[in-house]
Amino acid sequence: MLDNLSDKLDILFKKLRGQGVMTEENIKEALREVRLVLLEADVNFKVVKDFVERIRERSVGGQVLQSLAPGQQVIKIVQEELVALMGGGEDNSLDLAAKPPVAIMMVGLQGAGKTTTCGKLARLLRSQRRRPLLVPADVYRPAAIEQLKTLGRQLSIETFDSQATQDPVDICRDAIRFASLNGFDTVILDTAGRHQIDEYLMGELVRIRDAVEPREILFVADAMTGQEAVNVASGFNEQLDLSGVILTKLDGDAKGGAALSIRAVTGKPVKFVGLGEKLDALEVFHPDRLVSRILGMGDILSLVEKAQATFDEKEAERLQQKLKKNQFDLEDFRTQLQQIKKMGSLESILGMIPGVGKMMKQMQGAQPSERELKRIEAIIDSMTPAERANHAIINGSRRLRIASGSGTTVQEVNQLLKRFTEAQKVMKQLQKLGPKGLMRGMKGMGKGMLPF
Structure with missing residues (x-):
């Protein structure tokens, strides 16, 4: 990024x-x-x-x-x-302190990821104990309504049943009424976009705004478009008086101009950023944290928040006890890999650790890749429960079977087992050395002792 x-x-x-x-x-x-x-x-x-x-x-x-x-x-x-x-020090949280249902109107050009962002935002709000309703109000783009309904089904979030033959203003007005009668406290309106700003589009958006009086009007901007995203945001702001901006695709090869200047040009805060295609890849925007990432200082706070949202406390306690007793096995290791994958891409996670982002660049590809982690998981999946619990029983014939079942080579299976054995020895030593030893050992584990 x-x-x-x-x-x-x-x-x-x-x-x-x-x-x-x-x-x-x-x-x-x-x-x-x-x-x-x-x-x-x-x-x-x-x-x-x-x-x-x-x-x-x-x-x-x-x-x-x-x-x-x-x-x-x-x-x-x-x-x-x-x-x-980028708006440091100001409150960029959503204004949801109103009598429900609270309407959030999503606007922007086609191709910015507006519909997908509606799903991501709904998921985020549900995690905050709100009950959102998704509303497909784009009757022009082919399959736009069905796309939002599909997202709703994937997320188990209800989607208002609109039709392409209806007037968008009527859809939004009816959806607010439906939400009020059925206990939804938040309504996310996915409005139509165009390839460029035009008078008809703006007229329709203004009519929707006047009909439902949304608490938030969020402009969804594609960070990949750079300076053009800023210009378009300014145009939408003049017509609709935006309350905030959501920057999507900030994980791509964007130059960064939109992220750095959209707040200054529009006067509106960036409230969220999209950092991937997955439906959990939407983060609250923190200017100080983004600057820390840009300057290679990491972002420990975001990393901790991701971990807290992903890892189960009871599971973490169980693993800690197994580590103390030197009983950490390949089944536990696979569980940890799966948890890490839920937190996002490995590159983004490592980039949040101070100094690691720069180190990754210096290593020039020596750090573990997403493909390598999938290969490791495939090898462990090809093992029997007994083999995962005690890798010492894996003899030559078992290694050949595991390699065949995982689509890898015996050499790659041997490499995983060797590194896992070394990592176990290091973890056993660290338990004896205490916290200071743990910190020293982590440096050693970073030099090839981890099983990837």
Whole structure:
């Protein structure tokens, strides 16, 4: 995510850290590079101009120039201004404090992932103990109504039964009435999009807004479109007075311009970001956390939240006891792999750990891949329960059978078993060494001792 921007800022910050003394000329050169990095990332040029000016005003003060580490001071200022640029410090939560049902109107152009985002948002709200109703109000795009109904079935979330022959305004008005009579507290309206803004589309959206008076009007923007997403958001905002933005596809090869400038241009907060195709890949937007990821500082808070939402406490306690007794087996390891997969892509998870993101780039593909984890899971799946519980019984003929059943080679089975045995030995030693030993051992386990 935003790798290009992250790499260039990392190079710039290394230069700044190496500056023993900062002068106004040094700062001017650094700001020139900041400007180029942001413009190349497709950030709005007016936003870049204001951003650089704010950094300049703060950097040329006596406190920075006379500090013991002026380069670090400038880096800190850049970090703080990036957070402020994306709306740091302001409340970007959904406004749901109203008499139910509360209407959330989703708007945006075709192809931005609006319908899928409706499903993701419904899932997120349900996890917060709300009872959402999905409403298909796009009667123009072929199969749009059926797509939302399919998502509803996958998520076990009720979808309002609309038809392509109905008027979208009537659909939304009827859905609100239906939600009120049937105990739904939140109504998510999936409205029509176009390939570009046009008068008819806006007229229809305005009529829907006036008919149902939504508490939230969220613009769904495709981060892959870069600066164009910002321009389109501005157009929707002028007509509808948006309450917020959802950025989708931020896990792709987006330059990052939309993420950095959409808040400044529209004046509306980014409330959620989509970080994958799975229906659980929607996160509340935290500017400070995104900046930490961009600057390679990780995002431990998001990682902890993902883990808390994914891992079962009783299961975690059971595994902890097995580790203490040195009874951790391949069945337990497979369970952990499955839990990790639920948290998202391995790359995104490792990128949340401070320093690991940069280390992954330096390793140039040496870190475990999604394909490798699937291969490991396939090997373990091909084992019998007895073999998973005690891998020592896996002899030559068993290894041949496991390799054949998992579509791998005997050599790959041998490699997994060897690494798992080594990892078991390390974990046994760590139990004796205590917390400090655990921290030292984790470094060793990162050097090929984990069974992948």
